[in-house]
Amino acid sequence: MEEDLRRNPALLKLELFCRGMRIDPSCERLDQDGRPILRTRAGLGSGLELVLPGGLWTNVPVKEAFATRSPFALAHRQGRYVIERGGEEIAQVQIPAAPAFYSRTTSSGRVMSRVGVLQGTYLAVYPTGVCAHWLREPRRNCAFCSVGLNLGAQEDQEKRVDDVVETALAAREELGITYVHFNTGYYDGDTYLDELEPFVEAISRRTGLLIGVQTPPHPDLSRYRKLRAMGVNQVSFCFELWDRAAFEKHCPGKAEKVGLDRYLEAIRYCAPIFDTTNGEIVAGLEPVDSTLAAIEWITDQGAVPTVCVFRPLIGTDLQDHPPPEPQPLVPVFRRLFEACMDKGLPLGIAPNVNVSIILKPEECRWFVDDPGRWWHREWKAAVMRKGLEGLLAMRRARAAWYRRGHS
DSSP: OOOOTTTOHHHHHHHHHHHOOEEOTTOTTHHHHSOOOOOOTTTTTOSEEEEEGGGEEEEEOOSSGGGGGOSEEEEEETTEEEEEETTEEEEEEBOOOOOGGGGOBOTTSOBGGGTOEEETTEEEEOOSOOOGGGTSSSOOOOTTOOHHHHBTTTBOSSOOHHHHHHHHHHHHHHHOOOEEEEEOOOOTTSOHHHHHHHHHHHHHHHHOOEEEEEOOOOSOTTHHHHHHHHTOOEEEEEEEOSSHHHHHHHOHHHHHHTOHHHHHHHHHHHTTTSSEEEEEEEETSSOHHHHHHHHHHHHHTTOEEEEEEOOOOTTSTTTTSOOOOSGGGHHHHHHHHHHHHHTTOOOSOSTTOOOSSSOOGGGGGGGSSOGGGGHHHHHHHHHHHHHHHHHHHHHHHHHHHHHHHTO
């Protein structure tokens, strides 16, 4: 593995996730040049969006306390934005501009940036009310989650279906997005799919975009076949921690109301149904061996792991907990790529979907000494990506026909 941060953008991305970044006074135009920092959803979008060499979209912590002590700084030098360490330039980066649609309003008068936000190059939407774990007395929310702090503050707590459709169409027209990702919290009575399905159906029918869904696992697993028929391409289940003691400690509401086993059962059931099924975990709050065990189990089911680096978000129960050191996590992300390749899982098949809040599994090829030995797997993924591009074109044509008939 190349260990020079100037030559390994994935290692730099991991370092930035773990250490954050300071903003040099030379970046006086950053507010005008870049996207606003919007703490939405579970809060992992709390940082500055930028693009590293190799096209690696990255959401870098800059406001959290640990970022003020970072050895990395963003500076503006001779018309370029660069990341420096100890005064030495490590990488030139791109700062994506704030999208024009953020300041537009929907037909009901809602500001679009309060309906959905870009995370990398896809639109993320939390269309329903705050997770019920935040509303219990005492609160039983996940200790690292900030969704209860954000909804109603930087993001409208309730969205209309038309608001979400109009925002998605505006993002598609301006930036060519291909994918909308929905997520919800837990609601008593397991009503999250009931509340989400009208949004899914409308996005599928009226925009033709690819769709992802992240909710707690529904006890009636047949509901996922219905989601697939509605046009959902990807589902994700965030069980967060493989170690059961850590799961119960940091995710008390999930442990009490759902339980780890139901998450695992849903992953196993959905893996053969959707284009991609993801099991999402947090690295840095349990032993590395537990995270590695989770990766093995998820990939054994035919699902793809999503590994988030723990970020101590402002206002959360773990805001004073130190972020993980990057070097112990390198074997995690190396194995993430190797396990997906060994088991023939499709990586990077969704066209124009760059994720800034995680290291995508395909980006983890930078942690492997000889990634070329899986060339046949990557070739297969490229073929599948072409197939999804064709599906996307057909969906858009169908959606345009539908809108013409209902205008």
